[in-house]
Every structure is written in structure tokens, then in C-alpha cells.
Amino acid sequence: MDRAPESNAESPSMGPGDPFDASTDAAAVISAHGMVIGWTRGATALLGYQEQEVVGGSARRLLAMPEDPARLAGIVGRCRAGSGWSGRITVSHRDGRALDVELRVSASFRVGDGECFLVSAREQHRRWTMGQSVLDGFLTRSPVGMAVMDRELRYVWLNDTLEHFGGVPRDERLGRRLSELLPGLQAEALEGLMRKVFATGLPVTDYEYEGWSWADPHRRHAYSTSFFPLVDGDDTITGVCYMVQDVTERWHARQLLTLVNEAGTAIGRTLDVRATAQELADFAVPSFADFVVVDLLEPVLSTEGHGAWLPDAGPAPARPLMCRAAMRSVREGAPEAVAQVGDAVDFVPPPHDANLLIEGEPLLIPVLDPSDDLWATQEPLRTAKIREYGVHSLIAVPMRARNTVLGLTTFARSLNQVSFGPDDVLVARELVARAAVCLDNARRYTREHTAAVTLQRSLLPPALTGGTALEVASSYLPADPSGGVGGDWFDVIPLSGARMGLVVGDVVGHGIAAAASMGRLRTAVQTLAEMEMPPDELLAHLDDLVLRLSDEETAAGAAARTTATFIGATCLYAVYDPVTRRCALARAGHPPPVVVTPDGQAGFPEIPAGPPLGLGGMSFEATEIELAENSLLGLYTDGLVAGPGHDMERGMARLGEVLARTDGDLAALCTSAVRQLVPVPQPDDIALLLTRTHALGADHVASWDVPPDPAAVGELRARATRQVRDWGLEELVLTTELVVSELVTNAIRYAAPPIQLRLLRDAHLTCEVSDASSTAPRLRHARITDEGGRGLFLVAQLALRWGARYTDQGKVIWAEQEIP
Structure with a gap:
């Protein structure tokens, strides 16, 4: 492209349209006191005033804008100093119109004894052609x-x-x-x-x-x-x-702002302390630094301690011991690191005391010189690493959250030749502050979760035994940390007459409160089972307990002006009798049990569902089923069969398929079933209780009808002692004779026929007397002068335990003796 020829600057050709042509400008001479002392025809043409109308008067009347004394003083001062002034103002035409003009004021000069200024003006609409x-x-x-x-x-x-x-x-x-x-x-x-x-x-x-x-x-x-x-x-x-x-500065500021905003979604996605620390390191490399290490105080990483050291907890150690929780480098394997993840690290960088952690500001070393810096030279290996990999700039930021000291995060640059600056310190502080809050949340949650798991496991039975009636295996899997510990529980309770009570339940909610509620319900079930209650009656009493606990929670929440937590639960309770091989079951909103017959057929008995515990006002129904010997009975919670990818019915079908395919060790089957059905962590607890039934054979049971005649007591006592000798329990003959005599005599005297005596040889020797009366005997402490009333008291002293249970036909009084 050819450039246009330049105009001759020595002999310009100016015309009326030229920007430097002043021949048509309006001009006037103004005295130092603001009086018009000269007026030109150009001024008349521009403003319409004749010379005689203006000369001798004040120039103030020509302005169409408010006076600005400060501006006027500045212009006068500039002109008196030898410089002119030009600018835009609004003036008033004679006909009242306001005109915008470009005004020029010359340097001051003298006319006679007075000081004057030459003022020229032209309308603003004239165009200026650029040369x-x-x-x-x-x-x-x-x-x-x-x-x-x-x-x-x-x-x-x-x-x-x-x-x-x-x-x-x-x-x-x-x-x-x-x-x-x-x-x-x-x-x-x-x-x-x-x-x-x-x-x-x-x-x-x-x-x-x-x-x-x-x-x-x-x-x-x-x-x-x-x-x-x-x-x-x-x-x-x-x-x-x-x-x-x-726009480097603007670009850099925007990039840093974007970096800080993105940190909110990239850091703290889990409730795990080490994972959160690693997220901070991963996020900062390589967008902000080339090498990042996160060192945390040991109590922060501990799940047993109470957390980090607090500033008001007394003097801190001069050099707090920390552990490397995370690190990341632009180089594979982080060769710059002196310590690896999990190693104990000394407190670095200087100063070597707790002040930096407790109340210190971020430390910026824009240019790191390993030959001069005392911190770098104190450890030869660190000095060698700095030199080898060219680490030249560093920022160390204390990690604190909620007045809690957590650790230290260090950012370093090596491949990036730009040193850290004050703006980078602000970004590093913000990144660490966000990560510190997430770390503290994870630390607090981990501590609470650990306490809840510990409480949950302590409330579950440490070991289960089914006696000779059942072979038992169980599996409990807590929920994943994000879901929190739930309130699942199970139990096996020995009952009289070689029977076994089986229970599985699930408390609504998660956390320590759910675990504590589970402990209450488990204790209540054990107590009610010891009272020999049938399954439906036990669930009714348990429902009343949950209602009372819920009322207590509501009252406590109202007193504290907080939202009360509703306590609710589901439960299934079963009683298995190895003599009759019959199992009585009732459930309160809980999934039905799974039964696998000896030939491998899996099914789910039809048991009335019943309402969940805590609703009140509704009844529970019990169902009896007969189980063949070596049948598999499984009780479970809904976490095992209900998942995000399928409904509960599909999960129950899969459970039946898994249990039907294997006929081996019960404990291995229990573990394998949980692993197959729940391969990944779930947001709900999982409990599985498996039992394999056994029958108490006829050679372990002896029974006789009792005629309502006191003379028959001797004959029944003799039969019982012979049976005990036949079982090889010679040591128990005398006590058995006394127990049988007392229980049968009481039944003949105070109860209603039919009466029956039964001996059971199981893990214990049990003597049972059943009758048609619903009146239970009462233990009395006879006085010295009394001639009777000591029979039941003697039975209680001789037996391991004794009690009464009610049936549809009446009651059963029983006493157990421990077999030597």
C-alpha cells in the first residue's frame, strides 16, 4: 500500500475549512477584572451582540453555564504563567440560544497599565481534517x-x-x-x-x-x-x-480467580481427611505450582484422638510433629520430595516453632537460594533436591479452621520460571482456607463415624451360639462413610425348653443416635424374650417402647427448641423349637425370612407384614411354620436386598438364589452371600443372620402324663430319676428328684388338668411341668416358724434358672440344671 504524499509544512494552504484557519474566529479582549474591552465582527457574528452592547460590561453575562471559580482561577494562573489555555464551554447567544464553542485564551499581556487576555472562540461542529x-x-x-x-x-x-x-x-x-x-x-x-x-x-x-x-x-x-x-x-x-x-495482569488475575472458584468443587468431595488433602495437592498442580506437599499434625490423621491441637490448649511443642498426608508434582513420582506420603516430617520451613502454625501469616520466599537460605542448608538432602530440580520459589501456608490448627501446605515452582508474588500468596491462602474447612469437616466426621461404628459393634453380640438346636453364622457390614452408621442389629437368644429366639431389626436413621436406639431395642428384646413372650406379643410391647422413646425425643426437642428426631424401626422375631421343629414368627414392617430346604429349594414364608414399630394402634400377627431338619433360615435387613439398581423383590430373589447354590460351611456361606449381593459400599447398613436347624431326637426327650392324685408324685419321681440315670447324669439324680417332686406337687395342688411332666436333655437338663391353668406360681421367702412355702424357693436355689411361660393351653413351669 502506497502512502499519500505529505503536505508542505513550510507553505501550508489554509482555507475556511482548515483546522488551523483562525480568520473567522470570534475574538474579544477581556481585562483581568472580567470586563470586555475589545469586540470583533466575528464575535458579533457568533453571539449576535453588537460592540456597543458588550464593551465596558462584564463577560459573565455571555456564559450559559454555572460559574466555576476554581476552574477560572486555574485558567488565569496558567495564562499569567505564559501558557495559553483551550477548552470547551457553553455561551449564550443574544437570542437566548446556548452554543457549545471551543475557546482559546492567550497568555496575559498588558494594555497600558492593565492586564488583558485575548479570547477567541469557534463553534464546535466544525470538522477538523487530520493530516x-x-x-x-x-x-x-x-x-x-x-x-x-x-x-x-x-x-x-x-x-x-x-x-x-x-x-x-x-x-x-x-x-x-x-x-x-x-x-x-x-x-x-x-x-x-x-x-x-x-x-x-x-x-x-x-x-x-x-x-x-x-x-x-x-x-x-x-x-x-x-x-x-x-x-x-x-x-x-x-x-x-x-x-x-x-493484558497479562488482567488475564493472570482472572485465571487466579477462576482457579479459586474451581477449587470449591474440586476440593472436599469426600469426607476423608487424606483424600481431601490429596485433592488440594492434585488441584494446585500444575495450574498453580509445580510441587505441592500437605503435612498434617498427627492428631488430625488419628481416628482415636480428639482432633488437632488448639491454640488455647496450653503451650505447644516447639517443633510440632507432622505426617505427610499428600503430595503432587509435575514430575512422575515426585522426585523433589524428601519424605513420602505417610512419613513423619519435621516442622518446615522456618521459623521452627509453632507460631507460624498457630497465628502466623503465609510465608513467601520469591527467590529460594539453597546456598544462603538457612532452612534449605540445614538438611543436605533437601539442599541437593532443590538444586537438582531447580526449585526457585516457595509459599508455605498454615492450615487452620475453626480455631483449630491442622497443618501446613507448601507450594513450590521449578519448571515454571515465574516466581511467586503477592497475588499468588492471596490465591494460596484462599485455596488452603477452603481445603482446611473441608479437612476439619472430614476430621470431625471421621471421629464421629468411628465412634458410631465402635458403639454399633459394641452393642452387637460379640459371639452367637445356637446350642444344639441351631448352627449360627452372621455378617454385619456398616454403611459407607458418606451414609453413616445405621441401626441394624441381630441376636440369638436362648429360651427355655431348648428353644432359640432369633431377632433382626433396623432402626430408622444413621449415626450415633441410631446406634444408641438400636442398643435400647436390642436390650428390650432380650428382656421381653426372657419373659417367654410369643413373637406377636413381644412386638406389641416393643412397639409401645418405641412410642415412648419417640415421645421422649419430641419432649426433649421441644425443651431445647430443636427439631426432634423420630424414632422408628422394623423388626422380625422368631422362636424355633427343636423338639417339634416348628418356628413361630412375627414381623413389624420387616422383610420376611428366607427358608432353604435340605434339597435346595428357596422360598419366603408368607407372614403378615405388620406395621413398623413406632406407629402404634395396630396389631401384629404370628405365623407358625415347620422346618425340616438341616433347613436354612436366613434373617436380614433391607440393605442386603434393596439397592439403587434394583427393587427389593429382585434383591430377595437373588438372595434365595445365592443361598440355594451353596451347601457348605455356614460362616463361609454368610460371608460369600454378602460379598456377592453387595460388591461395593452401600449407603445403608447390612446385617445377615443364617441358621441351620437341628432336631432334638426322641432319645433326648421323655414325657409322662400326671394324674391329679398326690399319690402319683412318688411314681413320677422314680421314673424321672431312672431316665436321668439312663442319660448318664448320675450327679443330677438327687436334685432332679427334688425339682420334679416340688413342681409336680404344686401342679396337682394348685393347677388344673391335664398336667404333664417332661424332661429334656440338651445343653442343659430341663424339667417342665405343664398344666391348663394360667396362674403362675410366686416365689416366697418362708419365715422360720412357717412349716411350708419353701418348695419353689428350693427349686430356685438348686436350678441354674427357672421360670414360667404361657401357651394356648395354659402354662409351663420349668427349671434348668447345668450338666457337669
Whole structure:
């Protein structure tokens, strides 16, 4: 593109439209006191006032804008100093119109003894045509980089600013393309935008990009570029002009702000202390630093302690011991590290005391010199690592949250040649502050979760035994940490007559409160089972207990003005009798048990569901089923069969399939079933109780009908003692004779027929007397002068335990003796 010839500056040709032509300007002379002492025809033409109307009067009347004494004083002072002034003001025409004029005031001069100013004005609407030399000067000295490219995208012209930005001299640029000179500066993308301007004729503005330049090769710069077409007289695009601004600081600030915002979603996604620390390290590399280590105080990582050291807990150790929780490097394997994850680390960097952790500000070392810095030279291995990998800048930020000291995070740069600055310290502080809150949350949750798991496991039975009636195995799997510990429980309770009570339940909710509620219910079930209650009656009493606990929670919540936690639960209770091989069951909103017959057929007995515990006002129904010997009976909670990928019915079917396929060790089967059905952690607890039934054979049971005649007691006593001798229990003959005599005599005297005596040899020797009466005997402590009343008291002293249970036909009085 050829430049237009420059005008001759020595002999300018001025006309009325020339910007430097003052022949038609309005002019006036104003005294130092603001009086008009001279008026020209140009002034009359501009404002309409005749000379005789203005001269001798104040110039103040000519203004159409408020007076500004400060501005006026400044103008007068400038003009008295020998400089003129020019600007825009609004004046008043004679007909009342307001005119915007460009005003020039000359330097002050004297007329006679007075000081005067020459004032000239012209209307603002007159256009000023810019000369080529003025335009060239403006473009050359503009703070914005500017260039003109021809249709082949070659440099035709550029100003000094753009030459400085790229670091390539002007002579080397002219006639060459951008991609040939600066291939690392997104040259292809920029040339693509230029072609788009040629094709569409539309400008492209504010395209931002990042790159490097020869002027500053050690630091990446950000630029904002705009392109617009150059059009000649016949509307043909002859070139493209582009303008460039260095926006590195704005770009860097925006990148740091984006980094901080993204940290909110990338850090603290789990409730695990070590995982949160690793998320901080992973997030900061490589976007912010080349090497990051997170060192935490040992109590923070401990699940048994009470947490981190508090500033008000007394003097801290001079050099607190920390553990490396996480680290990340741009280099594979983090070779810069002196300590690995899990290693104990000394307190670094200086100062070597707790003040930095407790109340210190972030430490910035913009230029790390391993030969001069005392901290770096104290450990030779650290010094060698710093030199080998070129670690040159460092920021150390204490981690504190909620007045709790957690540890220290250190950021370092090596491959990135730009040193950390004050803005980077603000970003590091914000990143660590967000991570510290997440770490403290994880620490508190881990501590509570550990306590809840410990409580849960302590409330579950440490060992289960089914006696000779059942073979028992169990499995309990807590919920994943995000879900929290639930209130699942199970139990096996020995009952009289070689029977076994089986229970499984699930308390609503999670956490310590659910575990504590589970402990209450488990204790209540054991107590009610010891009272020989049938399953439906036991659940009714348990429902009353849950209602009372719920009322207590509501009252406590109202007193504390907090939201009360509703206590609810599901439960299944079963009683298995090995003599009859019958099992009585009742459930309160709980899934039915699974039964696998000896031939491998799995099924779910139809048991009335019943309402969950805590609703009240509804009844429970019991069902009796007969189980063949070596049948498999499984009780479970809904966490085992209900999952996100399937419904409960499908889960129950899968449970039956898994249990039916295996006929081996019961404990291995229990563990395998849980592993197959729940391969990954679930948000709910899982409990599985498996039992394999056995029958008490006829050779372990002896029974006789008791006639309602006191004379029959001797004969029954003799039969019982013979049976005990036949079982090889010679040591128990005398006590058995006494127990049988007392229980049968009481039944004949006070109970109603039919009466029956039964001996059971199981883990214990049990003597049972059943009758048709519903009145239970009462233990009495006879006085010295009493001649009777000591029979039941003697039975209680001789037996391991004794009691009474009610049946549909009456009651059973029983006494157990321990077999030597």
C-alpha cells in the first residue's frame, strides 16, 4: 500500500475549512477584572451582540453555564504563567440560544497599565481534517500495538509499540507473515481471524490469547487483539489492521480467580481427611505450582484422638510433629520430595516453632537460594533436591479452621520460571482456607463415624451360639462413610425348653443416635424374650417402647427448641423349637425370612407384614411354620436386598438364589452371600443372620402324663430319676428328684388338668411341668416358724434358672440344671 504524499509544512494552504484557519474566529479582549474591552465582527457574528452592547460590561453575562471559580482561577494562573489555555464551554447567544464553542485564551499581556487576555472562540461542529503527518505520529506513539497486513497477511506497517511487544525488529517483520516470525504465539489462529475479516468484511474484537515473545522469553504474556478491514474508495478491502494490548495482569488475575472458584468443587468431595488433602495437592498442580506437599499434625490423621491441637490448649511443642498426608508434582513420582506420603516430617520451613502454625501469616520466599537460605542448608538432602530440580520459589501456608490448627501446605515452582508474588500468596491462602474447612469437616466426621461404628459393634453380640438346636453364622457390614452408621442389629437368644429366639431389626436413621436406639431395642428384646413372650406379643410391647422413646425425643426437642428426631424401626422375631421343629414368627414392617430346604429349594414364608414399630394402634400377627431338619433360615435387613439398581423383590430373589447354590460351611456361606449381593459400599447398613436347624431326637426327650392324685408324685419321681440315670447324669439324680417332686406337687395342688411332666436333655437338663391353668406360681421367702412355702424357693436355689411361660393351653413351669 502506497502512502499519500505529505503536505508542505513550510507553505501550508489554509482555507475556511482548515483546522488551523483562525480568520473567522470570534475574538474579544477581556481585562483581568472580567470586563470586555475589545469586540470583533466575528464575535458579533457568533453571539449576535453588537460592540456597543458588550464593551465596558462584564463577560459573565455571555456564559450559559454555572460559574466555576476554581476552574477560572486555574485558567488565569496558567495564562499569567505564559501558557495559553483551550477548552470547551457553553455561551449564550443574544437570542437566548446556548452554543457549545471551543475557546482559546492567550497568555496575559498588558494594555497600558492593565492586564488583558485575548479570547477567541469557534463553534464546535466544525470538522477538523487530520493530516497524514499527524496521523503517522499518532499511530507510531500509540500505547496500543498496531499493524497493517496486506491481502497475503504480510506486514506492511507497524508501530513502535507492536515492535516492542513481539521483540522482533520492524525491518525483519515487513514483508513477512506472523506465522513465520512468531510460531508459538497462536499465529495460525490469528491469521485465521484475519482471513475471516477479509471474507466477511466484519471486524473481530477482543480476541484474547496467551503466548510468549522474544522481548520477555521467560514469562508468558496475555494479549487482547482486534481486527478490522481497511477499505479503499471503491469499497474494496485492501488490508487488515490489527491492534494488540498486553493484558497479562488482567488475564493472570482472572485465571487466579477462576482457579479459586474451581477449587470449591474440586476440593472436599469426600469426607476423608487424606483424600481431601490429596485433592488440594492434585488441584494446585500444575495450574498453580509445580510441587505441592500437605503435612498434617498427627492428631488430625488419628481416628482415636480428639482432633488437632488448639491454640488455647496450653503451650505447644516447639517443633510440632507432622505426617505427610499428600503430595503432587509435575514430575512422575515426585522426585523433589524428601519424605513420602505417610512419613513423619519435621516442622518446615522456618521459623521452627509453632507460631507460624498457630497465628502466623503465609510465608513467601520469591527467590529460594539453597546456598544462603538457612532452612534449605540445614538438611543436605533437601539442599541437593532443590538444586537438582531447580526449585526457585516457595509459599508455605498454615492450615487452620475453626480455631483449630491442622497443618501446613507448601507450594513450590521449578519448571515454571515465574516466581511467586503477592497475588499468588492471596490465591494460596484462599485455596488452603477452603481445603482446611473441608479437612476439619472430614476430621470431625471421621471421629464421629468411628465412634458410631465402635458403639454399633459394641452393642452387637460379640459371639452367637445356637446350642444344639441351631448352627449360627452372621455378617454385619456398616454403611459407607458418606451414609453413616445405621441401626441394624441381630441376636440369638436362648429360651427355655431348648428353644432359640432369633431377632433382626433396623432402626430408622444413621449415626450415633441410631446406634444408641438400636442398643435400647436390642436390650428390650432380650428382656421381653426372657419373659417367654410369643413373637406377636413381644412386638406389641416393643412397639409401645418405641412410642415412648419417640415421645421422649419430641419432649426433649421441644425443651431445647430443636427439631426432634423420630424414632422408628422394623423388626422380625422368631422362636424355633427343636423338639417339634416348628418356628413361630412375627414381623413389624420387616422383610420376611428366607427358608432353604435340605434339597435346595428357596422360598419366603408368607407372614403378615405388620406395621413398623413406632406407629402404634395396630396389631401384629404370628405365623407358625415347620422346618425340616438341616433347613436354612436366613434373617436380614433391607440393605442386603434393596439397592439403587434394583427393587427389593429382585434383591430377595437373588438372595434365595445365592443361598440355594451353596451347601457348605455356614460362616463361609454368610460371608460369600454378602460379598456377592453387595460388591461395593452401600449407603445403608447390612446385617445377615443364617441358621441351620437341628432336631432334638426322641432319645433326648421323655414325657409322662400326671394324674391329679398326690399319690402319683412318688411314681413320677422314680421314673424321672431312672431316665436321668439312663442319660448318664448320675450327679443330677438327687436334685432332679427334688425339682420334679416340688413342681409336680404344686401342679396337682394348685393347677388344673391335664398336667404333664417332661424332661429334656440338651445343653442343659430341663424339667417342665405343664398344666391348663394360667396362674403362675410366686416365689416366697418362708419365715422360720412357717412349716411350708419353701418348695419353689428350693427349686430356685438348686436350678441354674427357672421360670414360667404361657401357651394356648395354659402354662409351663420349668427349671434348668447345668450338666457337669
